[in-house]
Amino acid sequence: MTTPPPAPFPYAEFNGHPATEADLRIPAFLNYGHFTAMQVRDGQVRGLALHLARLDSANRELFERALDGERVRELIRHALDGAGVRDASTRVYGYLPPGDAETTVMVTVRGPARKSAEPHDLMSVPYARTVPHIKRPGEFGQTYYATLASRAGFDEALLTAPDGAVTEGAITNIGFWDGTSVVWPDAPCLRGITMALLEQELPGVGLESVHRRVALDGIGAFQAAFLTNSQGIAPVRRIDDIALAVDEELMRRIGRAYDGTPWDTV
Template structure:
């Protein structure tokens, strides 16, 4: 089903956002968020998104963020926008004059699957407090834009010594012919990555975590990235080419597609 384009719709704590509400992210932007795709009012990995928001809220503000409240706010915003398919972001902020976390829900056009294969440009940047997904990440955005301007599709973030961590907006996985390898380094565990790890374990594909460096890349037969938009093969990192493993991609696509959806 094709969904017509619609302007972004924003609610703050369950009501249409006012100009005063929008001063919170504009001037008190210290916070966190999760991004999810809604199809027919259902979300893959919803419990993982809610757990992420709660954990980040505890980390940043020292208080929990109730998952039932967040789920209801997502549903209310979808009703307000009048859509069943959408890209949704849920932001948590703690303005100094409010005792409870302010929850902003934005509803936009549903994202289309990313065409591939992609080329990645390695960059010398690793996010601080990588386990928290937050807005306004300057370095991440800066290096991703540099990669796009250089003709790549994504930036591959690396720590000291060329240690691979994650993509600027994705997680990255490697295939060594036996196992799917996730970099064992500080990074955000994306919901799609977590769903793939769980699904691969159930289907018999081995999925492991171990350190990956740029010097190690020759040991891998295939590479892919994943996000809420799905799984995309990688054909190049810097000047090193990779073959797209069609059988692997079919398994990954199937695994992600089979992940259960929860209604909002």
């Protein structure tokens, strides 16, 4: 029997079957849902248990229903097989169409991605997400401000609360280095999987990790900063007109912590 060619990217499945036109109406007309994004390499994912816990927690909060992790794993494996790939950028979405008793799970598969390690420039913007602890599709505010930042020559938008507190990037978490500790902003935000994994692994490379308030007007007191998301880590070179040193030794140590994060089989 001839093996079928890989499905073209992007590829999507709903509850384990290739997306139909009717399926695609769900995300097109229903923006009340949640998701998680992960990088898959050779059928493995960093922090898979954290991804599954995120999906289950959000599903319970939004829909008052559990989302079984083993079911999700099976759907991810099925979608990867359907796309004919072992390396991919994969997202898992949860929706509850009106009248349905069970959560509809959409799994999307695209080509693998890795965050550029080049230093990033950030533009601060006055925006804080509603219910920030849930990762949701169709975030207009984040996309809007990220677009403005790009048009102004920046790589990413840095979200700030009305009181001037730094919260997170448009699609990242941010950590600061004060010379002694990695400082994560103590503010409402989405606790990213890479951020959570680094918090576990940083002590192993001799770095303390703390949470405290970071004010936009106090960023100049920090020695360095870096970004994290599902695609990896990158140093920050500038926030608005404030230059930050790219601490190569710090990034090497953070990189060792990140590289030491174990991979889990889907």
